[in-house]
Amino acid sequence: MSISPRTFRLLMLVLAALLLGVALAIRAVSSGRLESNGSLEQYSGNALYASMVYTGVLFLWPRISPLLAGGIAIGFCWLVEFSQLTCIPAFLSARSLLARLVLGVQFDLTDVAWYPAGIVPLVVLHWFLRTRIEVGQPSRR
Template sequence: MAGRVRLLMPVAALLFLGLALLIRVVDDGALRQYSGTALYASMIWAGVLFLWPRMAPVPAGMLATVFCWLVECAQLTGVPAALSARSVVARLALGVQFDPVDLAWYPVGVAPLVVLHHVVRTRRRAASPAARPPDTHL
Protein backbone atom coordinates (compact mmCIF):
# COMPACT_ATOMS: atom_id res chain seq x y z
CA MET A 1 0.00 0.00 0.00
CA ALA A 2 2.73 2.50 0.95
CA GLY A 3 4.47 1.78 -2.35
CA ARG A 4 1.32 2.63 -4.29
CA VAL A 5 0.96 5.91 -2.39
CA ARG A 6 4.59 6.77 -3.14
CA LEU A 7 3.92 6.22 -6.84
CA LEU A 8 0.66 8.20 -6.89
CA MET A 9 1.78 11.28 -4.97
CA PRO A 10 4.24 12.61 -7.58
CA VAL A 11 1.51 12.12 -10.19
CA ALA A 12 -0.94 14.01 -7.99
CA ALA A 13 1.58 16.83 -7.45
CA LEU A 14 2.15 17.09 -11.22
CA LEU A 15 -1.62 17.25 -11.79
CA PHE A 16 -1.95 20.05 -9.22
CA LEU A 17 0.96 21.89 -10.85
CA GLY A 18 -0.52 21.41 -14.32
CA LEU A 19 -3.87 22.76 -13.16
CA ALA A 20 -2.20 25.77 -11.55
CA LEU A 21 -0.25 26.51 -14.74
CA LEU A 22 -3.37 26.12 -16.86
CA ILE A 23 -5.22 28.60 -14.68
CA ARG A 24 -2.29 31.03 -14.99
CA VAL A 25 -2.65 30.88 -18.77
CA VAL A 26 -6.38 31.65 -18.82
CA ASP A 27 -6.68 34.12 -15.91
CA ASP A 28 -4.55 36.88 -14.46
CA GLY A 29 -6.81 37.97 -11.62
CA ALA A 30 -8.02 36.64 -8.30
CA LEU A 31 -8.62 33.13 -9.60
CA ARG A 32 -4.99 32.90 -10.62
CA GLN A 33 -3.74 34.18 -7.27
CA TYR A 34 -5.91 32.17 -4.92
CA SER A 35 -6.09 28.94 -6.89
CA GLY A 36 -2.31 29.01 -7.14
CA THR A 37 -2.04 29.33 -3.38
CA ALA A 38 -4.52 26.50 -2.77
CA LEU A 39 -2.89 24.25 -5.37
CA TYR A 40 0.56 24.94 -3.89
CA ALA A 41 -0.81 23.59 -0.60
CA SER A 42 -2.20 20.57 -2.46
CA MET A 43 1.28 19.86 -3.84
CA ILE A 44 2.73 20.10 -0.34
CA TRP A 45 0.09 17.61 0.87
CA ALA A 46 1.20 15.22 -1.88
CA GLY A 47 4.80 15.72 -0.77
CA VAL A 48 3.92 14.90 2.84
CA LEU A 49 2.27 11.64 1.78
CA PHE A 50 5.16 10.83 -0.52
CA LEU A 51 7.53 11.10 2.44
CA TRP A 52 5.19 9.42 4.94
CA PRO A 53 2.73 7.29 2.94
CA ARG A 54 1.13 5.69 5.99
CA MET A 55 0.31 9.00 7.68
CA ALA A 56 -3.34 9.43 8.65
CA PRO A 57 -5.38 12.03 6.75
CA VAL A 58 -5.74 14.71 9.44
CA PRO A 59 -2.08 14.77 10.54
CA ALA A 60 -0.98 14.83 6.88
CA GLY A 61 -3.28 17.76 6.21
CA MET A 62 -2.17 19.59 9.32
CA LEU A 63 1.51 19.09 8.49
CA ALA A 64 1.02 20.36 4.93
CA THR A 65 -0.93 23.41 6.12
CA VAL A 66 1.55 24.29 8.87
CA PHE A 67 4.44 23.94 6.42
CA CYS A 68 2.71 26.36 4.03
CA TRP A 69 2.06 28.81 6.87
CA LEU A 70 5.73 28.65 7.87
CA VAL A 71 6.86 29.35 4.31
CA GLU A 72 4.41 32.26 4.10
CA CYS A 73 5.59 33.72 7.41
CA ALA A 74 9.22 33.29 6.34
CA GLN A 75 8.44 35.81 3.61
CA LEU A 76 8.31 38.45 6.35
CA THR A 77 12.08 38.04 6.74
CA GLY A 78 12.97 38.94 3.18
CA VAL A 79 15.08 35.79 2.75
CA PRO A 80 12.65 34.15 0.28
CA ALA A 81 12.54 37.39 -1.74
CA ALA A 82 16.34 37.46 -1.95
CA LEU A 83 16.47 33.81 -3.01
CA SER A 84 13.61 34.34 -5.47
CA ALA A 85 15.53 37.16 -7.14
CA ARG A 86 18.22 34.62 -8.05
CA SER A 87 16.12 31.57 -8.88
CA VAL A 88 12.81 30.88 -10.57
CA VAL A 89 12.54 27.62 -8.62
CA ALA A 90 12.97 29.49 -5.32
CA ARG A 91 10.35 31.99 -6.45
CA LEU A 92 7.85 29.21 -7.17
CA ALA A 93 8.64 27.28 -3.99
CA LEU A 94 9.08 30.11 -1.49
CA GLY A 95 7.24 33.07 -2.94
CA VAL A 96 8.36 36.65 -2.57
CA GLN A 97 5.99 38.69 -0.47
CA PHE A 98 3.89 37.92 2.60
CA ASP A 99 0.15 37.97 1.97
CA PRO A 100 -2.05 37.29 5.01
CA VAL A 101 -4.91 36.20 2.72
CA ASP A 102 -2.76 33.26 1.59
CA LEU A 103 -2.86 31.91 5.15
CA ALA A 104 -6.58 31.24 4.67
CA TRP A 105 -6.19 29.72 1.19
CA TYR A 106 -3.71 27.01 2.18
CA PRO A 107 -6.32 24.99 4.12
CA VAL A 108 -8.68 25.38 1.14
CA GLY A 109 -6.18 23.42 -0.95
CA VAL A 110 -5.65 20.77 1.70
CA ALA A 111 -9.09 20.16 3.28
CA PRO A 112 -10.73 18.44 0.27
CA LEU A 113 -7.71 16.15 -0.02
CA VAL A 114 -7.93 15.24 3.67
CA VAL A 115 -11.59 14.30 3.18
CA LEU A 116 -10.79 12.28 0.05
CA HIS A 117 -7.87 10.59 1.82
CA HIS A 118 -10.15 9.67 4.74
CA VAL A 119 -12.87 8.28 2.44
CA VAL A 120 -10.41 6.18 0.43
CA ARG A 121 -8.72 4.91 3.57
CA THR A 122 -12.05 4.01 5.22
CA ARG A 123 -13.32 2.17 2.14
CA ARG A 124 -10.06 0.30 1.73
CA ARG A 125 -10.16 -0.86 5.34
CA ALA A 126 -13.80 -1.90 5.01
CA ALA A 127 -13.00 -3.92 1.88
CA SER A 128 -9.97 -5.63 3.41
CA PRO A 129 -10.53 -9.22 4.56
CA ALA A 130 -8.71 -8.50 7.82
CA ALA A 131 -11.28 -5.83 8.70
CA ARG A 132 -14.28 -8.15 8.36
CA PRO A 133 -15.50 -10.18 11.31
CA PRO A 134 -15.00 -13.93 10.95
CA ASP A 135 -17.93 -15.94 9.64
CA THR A 136 -19.59 -18.07 12.27
CA HIS A 137 -21.31 -21.15 10.86
CA LEU A 138 -22.93 -23.17 13.56
Protein backbone atom coordinates in the same frame (compact mmCIF):
# COMPACT_ATOMS: atom_id res chain seq x y z
CA MET B 1 -8.36 -3.40 -0.73
CA SER B 2 -4.69 -2.80 -0.10
CA ILE B 3 -2.01 -1.06 -2.14
CA SER B 4 1.70 -1.03 -1.53
CA PRO B 5 3.46 2.08 -0.22
CA ARG B 6 5.45 2.17 -3.46
CA THR B 7 2.28 2.30 -5.56
CA PHE B 8 0.79 4.89 -3.22
CA ARG B 9 3.91 7.07 -3.55
CA LEU B 10 3.71 6.82 -7.33
CA LEU B 11 0.07 7.92 -7.17
CA MET B 12 1.08 10.92 -5.04
CA LEU B 13 3.69 11.93 -7.63
CA VAL B 14 1.08 11.69 -10.39
CA LEU B 15 -1.40 13.71 -8.33
CA ALA B 16 1.19 16.40 -7.60
CA ALA B 17 2.01 16.63 -11.31
CA LEU B 18 -1.69 16.95 -12.14
CA LEU B 19 -2.15 19.69 -9.54
CA LEU B 20 0.86 21.56 -10.93
CA GLY B 21 -0.58 21.18 -14.43
CA VAL B 22 -3.91 22.65 -13.29
CA ALA B 23 -2.14 25.60 -11.64
CA LEU B 24 -0.08 26.30 -14.76
CA ALA B 25 -3.13 25.89 -17.02
CA ILE B 26 -5.09 28.42 -14.95
CA ARG B 27 -2.26 30.92 -15.33
CA ALA B 28 -1.88 30.23 -19.04
CA VAL B 29 -5.59 30.62 -19.76
CA SER B 30 -6.30 33.62 -17.52
CA SER B 31 -3.22 35.79 -18.02
CA GLY B 32 -0.85 33.95 -20.30
CA ARG B 33 2.02 34.59 -17.87
CA LEU B 34 3.65 32.31 -15.34
CA GLU B 35 4.09 35.19 -12.94
CA SER B 36 0.73 36.87 -12.57
CA ASN B 37 -0.81 38.85 -9.75
CA GLY B 38 -4.46 38.37 -10.67
CA SER B 39 -6.80 37.18 -7.93
CA LEU B 40 -7.74 33.94 -9.71
CA GLU B 41 -4.12 33.03 -10.34
CA GLN B 42 -2.97 33.94 -6.83
CA TYR B 43 -5.72 32.25 -4.85
CA SER B 44 -5.98 29.12 -6.96
CA GLY B 45 -2.19 28.95 -6.99
CA ASN B 46 -2.07 29.07 -3.19
CA ALA B 47 -4.70 26.37 -2.81
CA LEU B 48 -3.06 24.14 -5.42
CA TYR B 49 0.41 24.74 -3.91
CA ALA B 50 -0.97 23.60 -0.55
CA SER B 51 -2.52 20.55 -2.21
CA MET B 52 0.88 19.66 -3.66
CA VAL B 53 2.45 20.03 -0.22
CA TYR B 54 -0.18 17.62 1.13
CA THR B 55 0.68 15.07 -1.57
CA GLY B 56 4.34 15.56 -0.63
CA VAL B 57 3.58 14.70 2.99
CA LEU B 58 1.75 11.56 1.85
CA PHE B 59 4.64 10.70 -0.45
CA LEU B 60 7.05 10.83 2.49
CA TRP B 61 4.75 9.06 4.95
CA PRO B 62 2.20 6.92 3.06
CA ARG B 63 0.58 5.49 6.20
CA ILE B 64 0.11 8.82 8.01
CA SER B 65 -3.38 9.75 9.20
CA PRO B 66 -5.26 12.33 7.13
CA LEU B 67 -5.53 14.83 10.00
CA LEU B 68 -1.84 14.64 10.86
CA ALA B 69 -0.88 14.94 7.19
CA GLY B 70 -3.17 17.95 6.86
CA GLY B 71 -1.69 19.56 9.96
CA ILE B 72 1.86 19.07 8.72
CA ALA B 73 0.99 20.44 5.26
CA ILE B 74 -0.77 23.52 6.65
CA GLY B 75 2.05 24.09 9.11
CA PHE B 76 4.63 23.90 6.34
CA CYS B 77 2.67 26.31 4.12
CA TRP B 78 2.24 28.77 6.98
CA LEU B 79 5.94 28.48 7.85
CA VAL B 80 6.86 29.36 4.26
CA GLU B 81 4.35 32.24 4.22
CA PHE B 82 5.49 33.72 7.52
CA SER B 83 9.14 33.33 6.48
CA GLN B 84 8.30 35.94 3.83
CA LEU B 85 8.29 38.47 6.67
CA THR B 86 12.07 38.12 6.55
CA CYS B 87 14.12 39.20 3.56
CA ILE B 88 15.36 35.67 2.75
CA PRO B 89 12.59 34.44 0.38
CA ALA B 90 12.57 37.75 -1.53
CA PHE B 91 16.36 37.58 -1.84
CA LEU B 92 16.25 34.02 -3.17
CA SER B 93 13.21 34.69 -5.37
CA ALA B 94 14.97 37.58 -7.09
CA ARG B 95 17.62 35.12 -8.26
CA SER B 96 15.58 32.04 -9.11
CA LEU B 97 12.19 31.40 -10.70
CA LEU B 98 11.98 28.08 -8.87
CA ALA B 99 12.59 29.81 -5.52
CA ARG B 100 9.94 32.38 -6.41
CA LEU B 101 7.40 29.64 -7.15
CA VAL B 102 8.22 27.62 -4.01
CA LEU B 103 8.97 30.37 -1.46
CA GLY B 104 7.04 33.34 -2.80
CA VAL B 105 8.20 36.91 -2.50
CA GLN B 106 6.17 38.81 0.05
CA PHE B 107 3.85 38.03 2.94
CA ASP B 108 0.12 38.19 2.30
CA LEU B 109 -2.27 37.34 5.14
CA THR B 110 -4.91 36.25 2.60
CA ASP B 111 -2.60 33.44 1.50
CA VAL B 112 -2.70 32.03 5.02
CA ALA B 113 -6.44 31.38 4.59
CA TRP B 114 -6.11 29.85 1.12
CA TYR B 115 -3.71 27.08 2.16
CA PRO B 116 -6.35 25.20 4.19
CA ALA B 117 -8.75 25.64 1.24
CA GLY B 118 -6.39 23.46 -0.79
CA ILE B 119 -5.71 20.94 1.96
CA VAL B 120 -9.04 20.34 3.70
CA PRO B 121 -10.77 18.78 0.65
CA LEU B 122 -7.85 16.36 0.27
CA VAL B 123 -7.97 15.49 3.97
CA VAL B 124 -11.68 14.65 3.60
CA LEU B 125 -11.03 12.62 0.44
CA HIS B 126 -8.09 10.85 2.08
CA TRP B 127 -10.21 10.09 5.17
CA PHE B 128 -12.98 8.67 2.96
CA LEU B 129 -10.63 6.57 0.81
CA ARG B 130 -8.63 5.37 3.80
CA THR B 131 -11.67 3.46 5.04
CA ARG B 132 -11.75 1.61 1.71
CA ILE B 133 -8.09 1.36 0.70
CA GLU B 134 -5.30 0.42 3.06
CA VAL B 135 -1.66 1.22 2.38
CA GLY B 136 -0.14 -2.11 3.29
CA GLN B 137 3.28 -3.28 4.24
CA PRO B 138 5.84 -3.37 1.44
CA SER B 139 5.89 -6.71 -0.29
CA ARG B 140 8.90 -8.89 0.46
CA ARG B 141 10.04 -10.51 -2.73
